[in-house]
Amino acid sequence: MKKRILIIDDEVDILMTTKLALESHGYEVDTAETGEDWISKFDKQVVDLLLLDLRLPNKNGFQVAREIK
Amino acid sequence: MLKFLQGQYDYIYFFYGLSFLYLFIVCFTLEKEKLGKLPWFSLGLFALLHTFNEWMEIYAINTEVGRIFSIAHLGVLAGSYLFLLEFARKGIWRTKSKGWWMYPVVFLLILFTNKQGINGLAISLRYLLGLPAGLLAAFSIYRVSNEETRDRKVLLVLSILMVFYSFTSGLIAPKSEFFPGNWINSESFNYTFGFPVQLLRGLIALFLAVTLWYYSPNLAGSEYNPHKYRLPFKPTKWIIMFSLVVLIGIGWVFTNYLDYYAGIQIIKNTKANRNSPLNKLIGELTRIEQSAYLLSRFSAVKTALISSKTEDIDKALVLMNKYRDRCSAFDALLLDARGRVVTSTDWSLPESKANKSYSNLAYFKDAIKGQTGYYFVPGDTYNERVYYVGFPIKDEEEKIIGVIAFKKIISVKPIMKYRLISIIITMFVCIITMVFFVVLRRKENLIEYIEDAHARLKTVDQMKTDFISIVSHELRTPLTAIKNAVSILIKKELNNNISEENKKDLLEIILKNTNRQTRMVNDLLDVSKIEAGVINVAMENSNVLDIVKEVFSSLEPVAREKEIQLKIICQKESLILEHDPEHLRRILTNLMVNAINFTPKNGQVCLKIESNQDNAIFNVSDTGIGICAEDQEKLFNKFYRAAEAKTRYKAGTGLGLVIAKGLVEIQGGKIWVESALGKGSCFIFTIPNKKISYT
Numbered sequence: 001m002k003k004r005i006l007i008i009d010d011e012v013d014i015l016m017t018t019k020l021a022l023e024s025h026g027y028e029v030d031t032a033e034t035g036e037d038w039i040s041k042f043d044k045q046v047v048d049l050l051l052l053d054l055r056l057p058n059k060n061g062f063q064v065a066r067e068i069k
Numbered sequence: 070m071l072k073f074l075q076g077q078y079d080y081i082y083f084f085y086g087l088s089f090l091y092l093f094i095v096c097f098t099l100e101k102e103k104l105g106k107l108p109w110f111s112l113g114l115f116a117l118l119h120t121f122n123e124w125m126e127i128y129a130i131n132t133e134v135g136r137i138f139s140i141a142h143l144g145v146l147a148g149s150y151l152f153l154l155e156f157a158r159k160g161i162w163r164t165k166s167k168g169w170w171m172y173p174v175v176f177l178l179i180l181f182t183n184k185q186g187i188n189g190l191a192i193s194l195r196y197l198l199g200l201p202a203g204l205l206a207a208f209s210i211y212r213v214s215n216e217e218t219r220d221r222k223v224l225l226v227l228s229i230l231m232v233f234y235s236f237t238s239g240l241i242a243p244k245s246e247f248f249p250g251n252w253i254n255s256e257s258f259n260y261t262f263g264f265p266v267q268l269l270r271g272l273i274a275l276f277l278a279v280t281l282w283y284y285s286p287n288l289a290g291s292e293y294n295p296h297k298y299r300l301p302f303k304p305t306k307w308i309i310m311f312s313l314v315v316l317i318g319i320g321w322v323f324t325n326y327l328d329y330y331a332g333i334q335i336i337k338n339t340k341a342n343r344n345s346p347l348n349k350l351i352g353e354l355t356r357i358e359q360s361a362y363l364l365s366r367f368s369a370v371k372t373a374l375i376s377s378k379t380e381d382i383d384k385a386l387v388l389m390n391k392y393r394d395r396c397s398a399f400d401a402l403l404l405d406a407r408g409r410v411v412t413s414t415d416w417s418l419p420e421s422k423a424n425k426s427y428s429n430l431a432y433f434k435d436a437i438k439g440q441t442g443y444y445f446v447p448g449d450t451y452n453e454r455v456y457y458v459g460f461p462i463k464d465e466e467e468k469i470i471g472v473i474a475f476k477k478i479i480s481v482k483p484i485m486k487y488r489l490i491s492i493i494i495t496m497f498v499c500i501i502t503m504v505f506f507v508v509l510r511r512k513e514n515l516i517e518y519i520e521d522a523h524a525r526l527k528t529v530d531q532m533k534t535d536f537i538s539i540v541s542h543e544l545r546t547p548l549t550a551i552k553n554a555v556s557i558l559i560k561k562e563l564n565n566n567i568s569e570e571n572k573k574d575l576l577e578i579i580l581k582n583t584n585r586q587t588r589m590v591n592d593l594l595d596v597s598k599i600e601a602g603v604i605n606v607a608m609e610n611s612n613v614l615d616i617v618k619e620v621f622s623s624l625e626p627v628a629r630e631k632e633i634q635l636k637i638i639c640q641k642e643s644l645i646l647e648h649d650p651e652h653l654r655r656i657l658t659n660l661m662v663n664a665i666n667f668t669p670k671n672g673q674v675c676l677k678i679e680s681n682q683d684n685a686i687f688n689v690s691d692t693g694i695g696i697c698a699e700d701q702e703k704l705f706n707k708f709y710r711a712a713e714a715k716t717r718y719k720a721g722t723g724l725g726l727v728i729a730k731g732l733v734e735i736q737g738g739k740i741w742v743e744s745a746l747g748k749g750s751c752f753i754f755t756i757p758n759k760k761i762s763y764t
Contacts, residue, residue, distance in 0.1 A: 013582055021563060055542070
């Protein structure tokens with residue numbers, strides 16, 4: 001089974017390029033632009049790795065990480 | 070005159086001089102700070118010389134002074150008025166050379182009108198130099214008050230005070246025999262109001278100084294302080310102010326105590342010493358009484374009273390002069406039974422007053438009853454203490470037909486010497502307190518200023534730190550995206566795993582972020598140009614609607630993509646306006662792009678152009694998310710982006726509005742925002758034009 005990686009970043013272009021790079025390495029990649037976005041979309045899904053930007057609108061990276069935990 | 074002011078002329082002069090010294094110090098500090106449009110330094114020198122003038126007067130009251138002293142005294146008075154004239158001249162013409170003709174005019178006027186020599190000069194100076202100089206000074210302050218909007222009231226108050234001063238100083242002069250000195254003078258003022266005019270002048274000077282003092286920080290604001298700088302309340306200032314009042318009070322009590330003490334000492338000495346001042350005085354007064362008695366026996370005097378022929382009166386006057394000199398009296402007066410002056414040795418007694426009745430005076434009342442009348446004036450209407458003796462003149466039938474009166478100015482210099490010493494001590498203490506007061510205030514002012522500057526520098530420093538962190542973030546983000554995309558494309562093993570479509574996406578990302586980076590760098594350059602004030606403006610008269618149409622057509626695709634409707638509302642076909650087309654295009658683009666970006670699908674962005682007499686008004690409104698009041702304030706700050714903006718719109722640099730603001734202001738316009746959260750925003754800017762024309 002492919003490992004799942006979640007990327008949260010508010011810069012769409014960085015999100016896109018990172019996603020493509022990781023996918024080409026053979027991972028399954030989920031993306032979200034904000035913490036809330038991911039929580040509402042992919043609730044209860046388990047991820048193996050979380051790439052989280054610290055500077056996010058509304059809630060910063062630490063707050064999002066605490067909620068996801 | 071008010072009882073407690075009797076015999077206090079010297080102290081009143083001390084207060085008078087002290088007020089002017091205060092005015093001098095205030096003016097001096099004003100000049101030091103290079104304030105305002107008026108030459109305060111000249112006013113300060115006027116005040117300083119006036120202080121000397123008044124304090125010389127104290128010396129003249131309390132000791133014997135010579136002719137040289139009197140001339141010097143006069144010179145100081147003239148000098149002080151000349152500085153007042155200089156203040157007025159500089160205030161009216163604002164240049165160094167214009168208006169100099171006033172000096173020879175005044176000089177010639179005084180030269181030709183003065184007929185009394187040195188004595189008359191003191192009075193002419195007041196009428197012909199003091200009065201006009203004061204009024205001109207008031208006028209010059211008033212004129213400046215019309216130019217200044219902020220300090221207008223203060224300057225108006227100052228000019229009104231100056232008018233008061235010029236009347237009290239220039240019009241209410243010492244008594245003289247010509248108009249208007251015979252009609253309005255310091256004596257008549259004292260009779261009417263019950264206090265000496267010198268006290269009023271001192272109070273006016275004090276008000277002038279206090280007004281200048283308390284508003285000087287505001288006056289300062291107009292020249293070198295961009296923000297109005299006012300000192301906060303400081304108790305130390307008031308304590309010193311209060312202690313000054315207490316000091317003046319203590320000085321007064323002390324002076325009068327010394328006066329009293331010296332009197333007692335003199336009385337004690339009297340018994341032992343024949344030459345003691347009191348014994349001398351008693352001798353002098355006795356001689357005056359004897360002279361009055363002798364004069365009342367002369368038939369020539371009696372004849373003068375009965376016949377009232379000019380030659381008889383002249384004979385009597387010769388006798389009166391002789392006896393006056395013999396007993397060293399100041400003046401001799403011959404009054405008839407009704408108290409009218411028949412003749413007098415007083416040259417300054419004007420013709421108009423020759424028939425004035427003296428019947429209500431105490432010494433006359435006693436004398437007409439057949440007794441010897443005495444009357445002592447303890448420094449009432451004059452600076453001096455005066456003693457009057459009235460003696461009845463009887464005819465052959467023992468009927469009282471008139472009164473012969475002697476006026477003696479009592480020399481109490483030995484007592485006065487003590488007063489002088491006390492006043493000089495008080496003077497020094499007061500001067501030291503005042504100087505301390507000023508130094509302290511200046512120090513406080515400086516500390517306040519430095520603290521304020523420090524706080525402002527701190528904010529600027531914080532802003533710079535924020536700026537650098539934001540700039541580096543904004544510049545790095547597109548670089549990261551480009552780097553990521555390029556590294557995927559360049560590595561074969563990664564390259565093979567992704568589709569052709571994705572490759573195209575990556576190339577587009579590279580292009581987009583390169584553009585973003587370029588835009589960012591350009592914006593930064595523009596902002597720094599705007600901040601440094603080196604941005605070029607090429608104003609031209611052309612139709613702004615052409616530019617508006619250009620901007621609209623360039624934004625049309627973006628708007629269509631977001632399904633946003635663009636609208637122009639303008640009543641006119643064309644609007645010719647003096648503006649910089651490049652700048653206007655930039656402003657409109659920035660505002661419109663913002664509006665489009667913050668408006669959700671199916672919204673509307675509307676540009677309304679209106680114009681009135683002074684301005685063309687551009688109003689960019691949208692149906693977007695709106696801006697809360699807190700953010701509205703910071704919106705035009707560098708890199709400021711509202712929280713909502715960060716969430717929904719990522720590509721902004723946070724510089725668009727800063728640039729728009731700079732470009733609007735450089736064309737002389739204003740920009741502001743009206744908005745409420747959730748109700749859309751409205752950015753309004755104006756471009757001023759003197760010659761708006763429509764077709």
